[in-house]
Amino acid sequence: xxxxxxxxxxxxxxxxxxxxxxxxxxxxxxxxxxxxxxxxxxxxxxxxxxxxxxxxxxxxxxxxxxxxxxxxxxxxxxxxxxxxxxxxxxxxxxxxxxxxxxxxxxxxxxxxxxxxxxxxxxxxxxxxxxxxxxxxxxxxxxxxxxxxxxxxxxxxxxxxxxxxxxxxxxxxxxxxxxxxxxxxxxxxxxxxxxxxxxxxxxxxxxxxxxxxxxxxxxxxx
Amino acid sequence: xxxxxxxxxxxxxxxxxxxxxxxxxxxxxxxxxxxxxxxxxxxxxxxxxxxxxxxxxxxxxxxxxxxxxxxxxxxxxxxxxxxxxxxxxxxxxxxxxxxxxxxxxxxxxxxxxxxxxxxxxxxxxxxxxxxxxxxxxxxxxxxxxxxxxxxxxxxxxxxxxxxxxxxxxxxxxxxxxxxxxxxxxxxxxxxxxxxxxxxxxxxxxxxxxxxxxxxxxxxxxxxxxxxxxxxxxxxxxxxxxxxxxxxxxxxxxxxxxxxxxxxx
Numbered sequence: 001x002x003x004x005x006x007x008x009x010x011x012x013x014x015x016x017x018x019x020x021x022x023x024x025x026x027x028x029x030x031x032x033x034x035x036x037x038x039x040x041x042x043x044x045x046x047x048x049x050x051x052x053x054x055x056x057x058x059x060x061x062x063x064x065x066x067x068x069x070x071x072x073x074x075x076x077x078x079x080x081x082x083x084x085x086x087x088x089x090x091x092x093x094x095x096x097x098x099x100x101x102x103x104x105x106x107x108x109x110x111x112x113x114x115x116x117x118x119x120x121x122x123x124x125x126x127x128x129x130x131x132x133x134x135x136x137x138x139x140x141x142x143x144x145x146x147x148x149x150x151x152x153x154x155x156x157x158x159x160x161x162x163x164x165x166x167x168x169x170x171x172x173x174x175x176x177x178x179x180x181x182x183x184x185x186x187x188x189x190x191x192x193x194x195x196x197x198x199x200x201x202x203x204x205x206x207x208x209x210x211x212x213x214x215x216x217x218x219x220x221x
Numbered sequence: 222x223x224x225x226x227x228x229x230x231x232x233x234x235x236x237x238x239x240x241x242x243x244x245x246x247x248x249x250x251x252x253x254x255x256x257x258x259x260x261x262x263x264x265x266x267x268x269x270x271x272x273x274x275x276x277x278x279x280x281x282x283x284x285x286x287x288x289x290x291x292x293x294x295x296x297x298x299x300x301x302x303x304x305x306x307x308x309x310x311x312x313x314x315x316x317x318x319x320x321x322x323x324x325x326x327x328x329x330x331x332x333x334x335x336x337x338x339x340x341x342x343x344x345x346x347x348x349x350x351x352x353x354x355x356x357x358x359x360x361x362x363x364x365x366x367x368x369x370x371x372x373x374x375x376x377x378x379x380x381x382x383x384x385x386x387x388x389x390x391x392x393x394x395x396x397x398x399x400x401x402x403x404x405x406x407x408x409x410x411x412x413x414x415x416x417x418x419x420x421x422x423x424x425x426x427x428x429x430x431x432x433x434x435x436x437x438x439x440x441x442x443x444x445x446x447x448x449x450x451x452x453x454x455x456x457x458x459x460x461x462x463x464x465x466x467x468x469x470x471x472x473x474x475x476x477x478x479x480x481x482x483x484x485x
Contacts, residue, residue: 059383085385092383122417124379125372142375142415160415 006031015047015077025055029065036072049078052086059089066093077132091119094129094147116151123147123161143183149173158201159185174207180215187213222255224335226328227459228357229392232373234344236365237394237424240434241452242341243271244441248456250302251442254336257296257306259327261353262343263318266310272299273437274307283311283318285327292330301442316348321355328356337459346380354381359459360389361421366396366407371415378418390421392455397426422455423466424448 006028008019022028036043048069057065066076079090080098090097094117116134123129123137125144134151141147145161153165155177164186166173171188179201181194187206192213203218229242242258249256259282260268269275280295285308292308299305308327311318328338342353354360360381364374374391381389393409400406409423424430427448433440441452447467454464 058385060380063383089383124382125376126379140417144372144376145379 004031004035007035009035012049015049016043016074017049017051019051020053020055023055025052025057025061033068033072036074040072044073046073047075047077049080050076051080052083053081054083055081056083056085057081057089058085059092062086062089062095063093066095091117092127094119094127094131094135096131117149122157125161141177141182152176171208174205176203176205176218178203180204180206185213222333222336224255224257224328224332224338225358226332226338226340226356227359227361228261228340228342228353229361229363230342230350230353230377231344231363231370232346232377233364233370236363236370237430238344238363239267239271239341240430240439241361241363241392241394241424242268242339243434243439244449244452245456245459246272246305246337246339247299247302247439248441248453249337249339249460250299250305251453252456252460253304254460255304255334256302256337256339257308257331257335259308259324259338259340260310261324261340261349263310263349264312264315265343266312268341269297269307269309270437271434271439272307274299274309275437278309281309281311282327283314286319286323292327316343316352319352321352324352325356346377350377354384354386357386360386361392362389362418363392363394364412364416365394366401366409366412368407371407371412375416378416388418391416391418392422392424393420394424395426396423421458422451424451425467 006022008021010017018032020028069076076095078096078099079086081087087097099115116136117129117131119129119137122139123141123145125142128146129135130148132150135147135149135153137155137157140157141155141159141161141163143160147153148164148167150166150168150170152173153163153175157177158179159177159182161182162184163175163182165175166188169188173187175185175187181201185192185206187208190208190213204215205218206213206215229238231238246256246258258268260266263283269278274297277297280290282295284290285292285295295308296306297309331338340353343349362374362377364370378389393412397406401408409420413420425447427446429446430440430448440446440449444450444453451467457464
């Protein structure tokens with residue numbers, strides 16, 4: 001599947017690897033969508049690993065690409081790049097960035113829950129992080145932000161937005177934060193909202209005990 | 222001269238973006254800075270009204286972009302300050318008449334001649350907003366001490382970060398110290414807690430602002446009112462001066478007397 005100057009496509013066990021070769025990202029992008037349009041059955045429901053080389057991609061552009069791919073039923077899961085802006089954009093959008101030190105053979109392994117997503121700053125309203133594995137946030141999760149993980153969510157800061165751990169049904173998943181006052185919190189398929197205003201918030205961990213969501217103060221043990 | 226491009230935005234509407242732009246513009250101009258304001262709110266222009274220049278509009282920003290006039294021809298000189306100009310928005314078109322790269326081009330053309338280019342962004346996070354932040358060197362977000370405005374500000378900060386811009390500054394408008402004291406209004410600290418960006422100005426609620434806007438005479442032209450003073454202070458902070466924040470509460474004679482009383 002090639003003969004175009006814009007991208008290479010390779011089917012891997014883990015998903016479809018798209019290698020952007022042209023530096024004209026706009027053209028590559030258009031060409032890619034034309035290609036997807038004429039090969040819908042091949043792409044439908046696929047996971048995409050995108051290698052953009054050293055092209056700088058702003059988060060806004062990458063986010064748009066992800067949304068447009070989602071419209072075509074394609075999940076953009078991984079971004080591979082040597083460019084710092086593109087790497088940062090990937091992080092900002094909650095994608096797995098350069099999961100295997102560019103050893104593309106192993107790309108599938110990023111989905112093991114032991115490769116956490118690192119978010120080194122506050123997750124603001126409108127940002128959605130959806131990660132296969134654990135998520136670590138150093139900063140707050142503000143109202144209007146969504147953090148979703150198949151694994152655990154650990155926040156060194158305050159959770160005020162939406163969090164969902166163990167989204168594929170992992171009932172052993174947990175969420176912990178210095179202050180827990182989410183707009184809504186889910187673990188596996190259980191849902192909870194914060195109790196009405198408290199005066200004092202302590203570091204807490206929430207998990208499922210006997211089929212119920214239970215919050216425990218961090219200093220208990 | 223290389224101008225700095227300052228974009229004033231907010232997410233939510235009605236929080237005082239246009240008022241802030243008008244007041245900062247006259248504040249800069251009264252410090253002998255050369256200023257041009259660009260109204261980014263195509264289709265719903267207001268800045269010309271607040272600056273009192275509505276009846277002088279001949280050409281607008283869409284005319285510049287579409288080549289119907291030279292940039293100079295669309296720039297309206299202020300009645301009071303010879304170094305203050307306005308490029309008005311078109312009222313009969315919509316946001317799609319201008320693109321982000323048009324804005325960058327226009328600002329680059331103006332940079333040589335001015336100290337400050339102030340862009341009045343429309344509310345929302347769509348095309349008009351994108352146009353307004355595209356050329357920005359500095360972004361300032363105006364918010365009110367109410368939850369919905371602060372939420373929207375947070376969203377906008379996230380977008381600006383994603384655009385690889387410098388962290389924006391925060392202007393808190395329409396704060397009522399008496400309500401804050403009673404715990405009925407978010408305080409400056411509450412807002413900072415959530416947004417965590419540098420606060421560059423706090424404007425107290427003041428009915429004179431509305432009166433001045435209706436007259437087309439921005440309040441910051443003189444420093445007679447506290448809110449006018451607060452706007453002037455923001456301009457001073459932007460040019461690098463260290464200006465302490467105003468005491469929000471008015472201290473009248475009786476309060477002072479009371480303080481003396483307590484000391485004894």
